[in-house]
Amino acid sequence: MLFENRKQLTALLLPSLTILGLLAVYPIGSVMINAFGSVDYLSKQYQFVGLANFVELFEDFFFIAAMKNTLVFTLVASSAQVLLGLWLALLFNQKFSGRRFALPIIIYPMMISTLVCSSIWRSWYNYDFGLLNSALVAIGLPAQEWLFNPDLALYAIALVDTWQWTPMAFLIILAGLQSIPKDIGEAAMVDGAKGWRAFAFITLPLIQKQLMLAFLLRSIDAFKLFDKVYVMTGGGPGNATETLSMFVYKYGFRFFNLGMASAAALVMLAISLLMTLFYAHRVMKGGKQ
Amino acid sequence: MSRYLHRFFVWSAVALFILPIVWMFSTAFKSPGEIFHAGANLIPQQISLASFQALLNGELPILVANTVFIALSATVVSLCIAFFAAYALVRYRFPAKLDNLFLLAVLVVKMMPPIVVAVPLYSLMNTLGLLNSQLGLVLAYQVYTLPFCIWMLLSFIRDIPLEIEEAAAMDGAHLLKRLAFVVFPLCAPGLVATAIFAMILGWNEFLFSLLFIHTPDKFTIPLFISNFMTEDGTAWGELMAIGIVSSLPMLALAGYMQRYLLRGFSMGLK
Numbered sequence: 001m002l003f004e005n006r007k008q009l010t011a012l013l014l015p016s017l018t019i020l021g022l023l024a025v026y027p028i029g030s031v032m033i034n035a036f037g038s039v040d041y042l043s044k045q046y047q048f049v050g051l052a053n054f055v056e057l058f059e060d061f062f063f064i065a066a067m068k069n070t071l072v073f074t075l076v077a078s079s080a081q082v083l084l085g086l087w088l089a090l091l092f093n094q095k096f097s098g099r100r101f102a103l104p105i106i107i108y109p110m111m112i113s114t115l116v117c118s119s120i121w122r123s124w125y126n127y128d129f130g131l132l133n134s135a136l137v138a139i140g141l142p143a144q145e146w147l148f149n150p151d152l153a154l155y156a157i158a159l160v161d162t163w164q165w166t167p168m169a170f171l172i173i174l175a176g177l178q179s180i181p182k183d184i185g186e187a188a189m190v191d192g193a194k195g196w197r198a199f200a201f202i203t204l205p206l207i208q209k210q211l212m213l214a215f216l217l218r219s220i221d222a223f224k225l226f227d228k229v230y231v232m233t234g235g236g237p238g239n240a241t242e243t244l245s246m247f248v249y250k251y252g253f254r255f256f257n258l259g260m261a262s263a264a265a266l267v268m269l270a271i272s273l274l275m276t277l278f279y280a281h282r283v284m285k286g287g288k289q
Numbered sequence: 290m291s292r293y294l295h296r297f298f299v300w301s302a303v304a305l306f307i308l309p310i311v312w313m314f315s316t317a318f319k320s321p322g323e324i325f326h327a328g329a330n331l332i333p334q335q336i337s338l339a340s341f342q343a344l345l346n347g348e349l350p351i352l353v354a355n356t357v358f359i360a361l362s363a364t365v366v367s368l369c370i371a372f373f374a375a376y377a378l379v380r381y382r383f384p385a386k387l388d389n390l391f392l393l394a395v396l397v398v399k400m401m402p403p404i405v406v407a408v409p410l411y412s413l414m415n416t417l418g419l420l421n422s423q424l425g426l427v428l429a430y431q432v433y434t435l436p437f438c439i440w441m442l443l444s445f446i447r448d449i450p451l452e453i454e455e456a457a458a459m460d461g462a463h464l465l466k467r468l469a470f471v472v473f474p475l476c477a478p479g480l481v482a483t484a485i486f487a488m489i490l491g492w493n494e495f496l497f498s499l500l501f502i503h504t505p506d507k508f509t510i511p512l513f514i515s516n517f518m519t520e521d522g523t524a525w526g527e528l529m530a531i532g533i534v535s536s537l538p539m540l541a542l543a544g545y546m547q548r549y550l551l552r553g554f555s556m557g558l559k
Contacts, residue, residue, distance in 0.1 A: 003381050008464050012377035013391075015370040016439065023432050024398045027409035034408075091299050102303045104543045107550065108310055111539040113493035115511040116532040119518055120309045123316075123525050129325050131312065163309065171550055224402040227495045231515050245404040252408040253500065265405045276400040280393055 028269065034262035053263035063264060065239040066247040069154055073225055073243065077158040077165075078218040082211060084162065085169025090199075092170075093177045107167040114164065114227045121160040122147070122232050147233050150240035157228050157241060165221070169214040176210030177203070209282070216279045223272060244268050310536075317341070317529035324525050340526035348505070348513060349534065356509045359423055360491030363430035364484050371438030372480070376472060378439075379446045380454075392440075399436035403496050406432065414501055421503045429497045434487045441486065445479025446472065482549040489539060510535045 003009075038049045057063050092103065109117070124131045125146035133143040146156045180203070188202045204211075226245035229235060235242040235250075244264060252261035311331060316324055320337035378388050410429060411420075419425030449472060457471050473480075495511040502512060510531065517528055 005381070005464075009377055009381045009383070012373040012381075016374035016435065019370060019431050019435055020395070020398065022413070023410065023429070024406065027406035027413070030409035030412075031405065088302055091295065091302065094295065096296060096299060102299060104547060105303050105307050107547065108540060108543060109306055111543050111546075112310070112532075112536040113495075113511060113539075115493070115495055115514040116313070116535050117309075119514055119528050119532055120313050122518060123528070124309070124312075126523070129523070163306070167306070220400050224404070226402070226404060227511075230495075230499075231518050245402055248404045248407070253411075258408065261408055265408070268402050269405045272401045272405075273397060276397050277393075279400070280396055 031262045031265050031269070034258050035266045037259060039258045049259070053259040054267075057260060057263050057267070060260075062239060062242065063247060066242040066244050066264075067267075069239075069241060070223060070225065070243045070245075073154055073158055073161075074219050074222040076155065077161045077222045078215055080158065080162045081166045081169045081218050082173075082215045084166045085171075085173050085214060086211065088166070088170045089173040089177055092174055106170065109164050110167045112164075115231065117160055117164045118228050118231045121156075121163075125156060125232075148237050150237050153233055153237060153240045157225075157232060160228055160232075161222060161225075165218060169218060172214040172217070173207060173210050176207035180206050213279070213282065216275060216282075220272065220275045220279065223268075223275070313529045313532050313536075316525050317533050319526060321526055325523075340530040343527055344530050344534070348508070349531070351506065352508060352510050352513050352531075353534065355423065355507060356492055359426050359430070359509060360488045362423075362427040363434050363491040364487040366427065367431060367434035367438045367487055368480065368484055371435055371442050371483075372473075373468075374439050375442035375446050376468065378443060380451075392443075395436045395439050398432065399440065403432060407496065407500055410497075411500060420501055421507060423507060425501055426498060426509075429501060430491050430494060432497075433490050433494065437490060438483055438487055441483045442476070442479060445476045445483070448479075449475045482546070485542060485546060486549070492535075492538070 033046075035053055036048060036050060038047050038052075039045070088106065092099065092106075123129075127133060127143060127145055127148070130146070132146065136143055144152060147153050184202065184206070185198070188198050224245060225243045226249065229241050229243055229246055230249075233241045235246045244267070248261050248265050248268065251257045251264065315331050315333055317340050318336050318338070319333040320335060320339055323334060323337075378392065381388075383391075410432075414420045414425045414429065417425070419428065453475070454467055454471055457467050462470070493511060494509070495515065498509045498512045499515065502508060508516070514528070514531060514535070517524070517531070
């Protein structure tokens with residue numbers, strides 16, 4: 001049985017609707033209007049320009065670089081996190097002494113804030129005093145300009161993201177592994193499936209759903225990338241670590257180009273919407289009991 | 290895989306994941322001179338509290354107060370509002386399946402990059418006179434915390450058997466009475482878990498505080514860390530000391546939260 005009282009229902013939902021309307025619906029509507037117009041920053045005069053902002057956007061070198069970096073980062077970081085998470089989950093799916101102690105330690109990185117992570121790793125990436133270069137030099141390899149080498153900087157940031165968020169992929173995949181009934185593994189053993197074959201043909205298909213969820217959740221989040229870039233490289237060197245979030249930030253708050261910032265924001269919203277719908281399609285099945 | 294190889298891999302992974310955090314602690318307790326001389330030394334030769342002292346004499350107290358106040362206020366507001374909404378979504382029949390549409394819209398807001406709404410939000414805060422104000426930041430944080438709380442509470446309220454409420458209704462308890470004396474106590478653990486996650490969201494938030502807060506007396510901890518890094522790149526001792534202050538609440542709660550992590554993170558926390 002479900003309650004049916006429209007007045008109560010409205011009263012219960014009204015506060016949420018008001019807040020979300022003010023802070024999400026109104027701003028998104030405003031972004032949509034500004035994306036198709038040109039606004040003079042001082043006089044606030046609005047003029048409809050159709051798709052002009054989008055045409056300019058996709059011809060903009062800076063935007064193309066930001067788009068490419070964001071997609072590369074999202075793909076590289078999420079894949080690395082799911083693969084490493086899977087490997088860790090397989091290790092932790094066995095009993096070993098100290099497991100109760102090791103599990104909380106593995107998830108520490110995702111408990112601390114992105115700003116703290118970035119501050120640790122920026123120190124590690126320091127050319128002169130950083131731990132990583134000391135280690136490289138100690139084993140006879142050349143020191144690296146981690147954050148100042150255009151070919152390396154984006155991957156250096158992806159490494160920080162991987163350190164921080166592999167634990168999350170790990171937890172999701174571990175939950176999947178632990179939900180596999182024991183007798184399935186035993187039956188496979190009786191049939192002679194061992195090692196890699198058992199893993200590829202029995203375990204992997206059974207945790208397919210968790211692998212997908214971990215990948216989607218990490219992609220949706222990696223796609224937002226802003227904080228780490230802002231404090232570690234500022235988008236540099238050159239355009240090497242510019243992301244879509246940085247693009248909207250710079251056009252909106254530094255260059256005061258509302259049309260371009262809104263058009264880019266709308267592109268971001270569209271991509272994020274696609275990923276979210278795909279995710280929801282998998283999560284919302286079931287609904288009310 | 291042999292038993293020894295398995296143990297080797299497990300503990301190497303644990304060591305790799307904990308190393309940056311160990312380094313944070315050791316650097317914060319080194320004396321300013323030792324940080325650069327000893328390079329990769331993980332254990333300080335001499336425990337020094339200089340970095341913490343410098344912070345304590347400086348901005349730390351006000352930073353902690355600001356961040357706690359904002360995270361706590363944002364959580365309380367979200368939790369109250371979301372509790373009613375989540376209850377309605379679980380217990381009421383919506384016309385034309387609008388409930389699913391509403392939930393989907395909330396999820397979209399939770400998952401979208403916050404920078405998407407940053408420019409209009411800035412204008413809105415400006416119009417309302419809430420720029421550089423803690424109240425404004427508490428309001429802006431609802432973009433993160435409210436969708437999160439609605440989704441998270443949903444799963445906890447679903448766990449409450451409908452029969453209990455029906456019995457209370459038959460005894461004549463009206464909506465508010467049922468909410469206060471039946472639903473609220475039964476999902477108290479869920480409310481606590483949700484509150485902790487929402488607090489962490491607020492405690493760690495960076496983008497909106499960067500955009501909406503302009504004067505150091507209103508800075509939050511993440512905003513301070515960002516400024517500190519860009520202005521004084523190599524004052525690692527103090528940087529790591531503030532990092533510890535910022536991380537301690539979460540590290541302390543890690544054991545408790547482990548149970549709820551999956552529930553929280555699959556709703557798209559962060």
